[in-house]
Amino acid sequence: xxxxxxxxxxxxxxxPAPRATKVAAxxxxxxxxxxxxxxxxxxxxxxxxxxxxxxxxxGLTGTHLGCEHGVCGMCTVLVDGAAARACLLFAVQxxxxxxxxxxxxxxxxxxxxxQRAFSAHHGLQCGFCTPGMLMSSYDLLxxxxxxxxxxxxxxxSGVLCRCTGYRGILAAVADVxxxxxxxxxxxxxxxxxxxVGRGGPAPARAGDAVPEARPPAPVEVRLPSGAPSxxxxxxxxxxxxxxxxxxxxxxxxxxxACLPGAELVEVLGDDRYRGRATVALGPVKLTxxxxxxxVEREGRRMRVLAQGADTGGSTTQADIRLRAEPxxxxxxxxxxxxxxxxxxxxxxxxxxxxxxxxxRMFEQFARAVEENARTGRAPAxxxxxxxxxxxxxxxxxxxxxxxxRRIRRSR
Amino acid sequence: MKAPPFAYVRPxxxxxxxxxxxxxxxxxxxxxxxxxxxSLVPVLAMRLGRxxxxxxxxxVAELHGFEAIDGTGAGALRIGxxxxxRTVERADVTRAVPLIGMAMPFVGHRELRSRGTVVGSLAxxxxxxxxxxxxxxxxxxxxxxxxxxxxxxxxxxxxAGAMTTGAGPEDVVVSVDFPAARPGEGFGFAEIxxxxxxxxxxxxxxxxxxxxxxxxxxxxxTGFGISDxxxxxxxxxxxxxxxxxxxxxxxxxxxxDTAGDAHGSTGYRRRxxxxxxxxxxxxxxxxxxxxxxxxxx
Numbered sequence: 001x002x003x004x005x006x007x008x009x010x011x012x013x014x015x016p017a018p019r020a021t022k023v024a025a026x027x028x029x030x031x032x033x034x035x036x037x038x039x040x041x042x043x044x045x046x047x048x049x050x051x052x053x054x055x056x057x058x059g060l061t062g063t064h065l066g067c068e069h070g071v072c073g074m075c076t077v078l079v080d081g082a083a084a085r086a087c088l089l090f091a092v093q094x095x096x097x098x099x100x101x102x103x104x105x106x107x108x109x110x111x112x113x114x115q116r117a118f119s120a121h122h123g124l125q126c127g128f129c130t131p132g133m134l135m136s137s138y139d140l141l142x143x144x145x146x147x148x149x150x151x152x153x154x155x156x157s158g159v160l161c162r163c164t165g166y167r168g169i170l171a172a173v174a175d176v177x178x179x180x181x182x183x184x185x186x187x188x189x190x191x192x193x194x195x196v197g198r199g200g201p202a203p204a205r206a207g208d209a210v211p212e213a214r215p216p217a218p219v220e221v222r223l224p225s226g227a228p229s230x231x232x233x234x235x236x237x238x239x240x241x242x243x244x245x246x247x248x249x250x251x252x253x254x255x256x257a258c259l260p261g262a263e264l265v266e267v268l269g270d271d272r273y274r275g276r277a278t279v280a281l282g283p284v285k286l287t288x289x290x291x292x293x294x295v296e297r298e299g300r301r302m303r304v305l306a307q308g309a310d311t312g313g314s315t316t317q318a319d320i321r322l323r324a325e326p327x328x329x330x331x332x333x334x335x336x337x338x339x340x341x342x343x344x345x346x347x348x349x350x351x352x353x354x355x356x357x358x359x360r361m362f363e364q365f366a367r368a369v370e371e372n373a374r375t376g377r378a379p380a381x382x383x384x385x386x387x388x389x390x391x392x393x394x395x396x397x398x399x400x401x402x403x404x405r406r407i408r409r410s411r
Numbered sequence: 412m413k414a415p416p417f418a419y420v421r422p423x424x425x426x427x428x429x430x431x432x433x434x435x436x437x438x439x440x441x442x443x444x445x446x447x448x449x450s451l452v453p454v455l456a457m458r459l460g461r462x463x464x465x466x467x468x469x470x471v472a473e474l475h476g477f478e479a480i481d482g483t484g485a486g487a488l489r490i491g492x493x494x495x496x497r498t499v500e501r502a503d504v505t506r507a508v509p510l511i512g513m514a515m516p517f518v519g520h521r522e523l524r525s526r527g528t529v530v531g532s533l534a535x536x537x538x539x540x541x542x543x544x545x546x547x548x549x550x551x552x553x554x555x556x557x558x559x560x561x562x563x564x565x566x567x568x569x570x571a572g573a574m575t576t577g578a579g580p581e582d583v584v585v586s587v588d589f590p591a592a593r594p595g596e597g598f599g600f601a602e603i604x605x606x607x608x609x610x611x612x613x614x615x616x617x618x619x620x621x622x623x624x625x626x627x628x629x630x631x632x633t634g635f636g637i638s639d640x641x642x643x644x645x646x647x648x649x650x651x652x653x654x655x656x657x658x659x660x661x662x663x664x665x666x667x668d669t670a671g672d673a674h675g676s677t678g679y680r681r682r683x684x685x686x687x688x689x690x691x692x693x694x695x696x697x698x699x700x701x702x703x704x705x706x707x708x
Binding site: 021023025049088311359 | 525
């Protein structure tokens with residue numbers, strides 16, 4: 001057991017890689033790490049992130065949790081000397097790592113200069129963001145030659161304060177930066193001690209996982225009032241006559257077969273259909289159960305209302321208008337206009353990406369329609385879900401949409 | 412929120428990584444590569460993805476490579492898949508590729524760059540991400556390994572759409588080679604986001620090369636956050652002969668095709684793109700002249 005040194009920030013890259021390992025989803029794995037100077041061994045399943053492990057296994061509740069997806073910065077700790085989001089790091093990844101939390105920065109009797117400065121400049125406010133602000137500012141000033149005060153708002157932008165008490169916080173950091181131009185002193189409260197968990201819920205055991213209940217299947221599509229989250233307009237040309245193309249669209253079974261990632265589950269009557277659709281995009285994979293209702297059919301136009309919900313609580317609704325018109329060259333112009341309503345977690349991934357992905361899916365759908373019209377059957381094999389068509393078409397159910405996104409970054 | 416349950420594997424060799432990724436069958440989601448996790452973990456936390464297995468590549472020694480290499484004619488900076496953004500940001504050797512240094516402060520926040528990897532950013536292929544745009548602008552080469560062996564993919568062919576790349580689900584991206592800057596080359600980079608470190612509403616990376624006569628020999632411009640992937644154009648003629656603001660405004664109408672959202676309309680993004688592109692191309696041209704002068708001194 002040795003007290004951590006003032007670890008250089010690039011230490012993370014130089015630590016020898018931990019041993020190879022393999023852990024089943026509900027199996028608990030032993031992880032050895034150093035926390036605030038003490039060597040500890042945790043036993044957690046792989047899904048437990050470092051912040052929860054610190055709080056619940058070691059009782060170090062100074063590390064706060066806000067958003068738990070990397071936006072707010074409350075959970076910032078030092079990992080091998082560099083600030084990192086403890087909610088974006090699984091404890092199992094920290095085998096052999098050296099962690100410093102706000103408890104290690106200083107003690108009540110021996111505060112770190114940053115802690116004293118936050119107090120002196122009224123930078124504490126409600127205190128919820130304080131651990132994140134302290135650890136982020138420590139990372140900024142440790143080993144840093146100089147930081148200009150005007151750069152601080154950008155440099156400290158990785159942690160959010162809901163009190164909006166930034167002025168005091170930035171003044172405190174500027175003060176410490178000026179006092180310690182060659183870098184702030186090392187953490188003052190890192191030494192071997194006994195870390196004891198303070199209770200909290202017992203860690204889950206294998207088999208404890210409760211499957212998430214799927215929401216009851218609706219029988220009517222209800223569109224929310226208000227402006228849609230996104231609107232999509234796409235048109236594409238097909239190399240088949242309009243009669244052939246419309247035959248595909250007019251037959252819901254054939255139409256559904258052209259929807260990437262979609263599956264027609266049940267025909268309900270009254271031109272209503274129950275279906276399932278999978279949207280896969282990079283690491284994102286959502287499966288929606290939903291309903292599609294063809295509310296208008298006139299000539300080569302149709303209007304479809306669709307809604308879908310996934311197990312994660314994301315819901316989407318769409319109001320889709322499809323139209324096929326002949327071209328002079330004997331082909332077909334397929335046009336789709338859709339209004340999308342997103343809610344739940346998926347809405348946070350909205351951005352402009354929703355429209356971009358929908359458009360790409362529509363193009364995939366259109367190609368499948370073209371092939372179906374030409375050959376009289378669905379494309380070889382089911383259309384892969386790499387992009388479900390969402391909205392579009394009409395369809396189906398579930399649909400949905402797409403979108404996804406993440407928050408940032410690391411991009 | 413908490414991530415759904417997943418199995419965790421940390422192989423010691425690249426072959427083992429590939430074997431683990433090939434494990435999925437049928438409807439069972441296969442493994443996902445975990446490097447820095449700064450994009451993947453939020454996806455898990457929001458339950459937008461539920462991979463059965465995370466394959467942590469950080470114990471594969473080969474993927475920690477980070478070095479200048481000699482290519483044919485010019486050098487390159489090779490960055491392995493496990494190399495952190497912060498390591499790259501702070502390394503002296505990175506000066507060989509100035510555009511990386513310009514872009515890196517915009518990549519998330521310090522706390523994210525300490526874990527996030529350069530290659531992970533490319534593999535994730537967020538359309539608003541900075542490093543894919545840098546790779547596209549410089550025409551970097553991305554090495555991918557999979558069950559069928561290894562292949563090298565030019566960045567221009569790698570980005571296939573939003574969060575979609577030329578690497579398949581059973582592939583792992585091994586490294587990226589960024590060409591080193593040569594005398595007479597200058598670069599520019601800028602983006603506008605709601606908060607520093609957030610995803611860009613629109614951004615540009617620019618590269619200009621001037622010849623011995625001081626005239627612009629080549630100019631490349633990459634926009635990001637403006638379509639479903641980085642969009643690169645050769646703008647040599649525009650930089651040589653046109654009023655840049657006017658030319659970039661026209662170009663914006665062509666290349667900015669992303670939909671509007673609550674944070675900015677398509678028109679606003681076009682305006683951002685046009686202004687940033689003109690500004691950064693002008694800066695890049697100036698820096699190219701400075702570089703050429705220093706080389707002849």
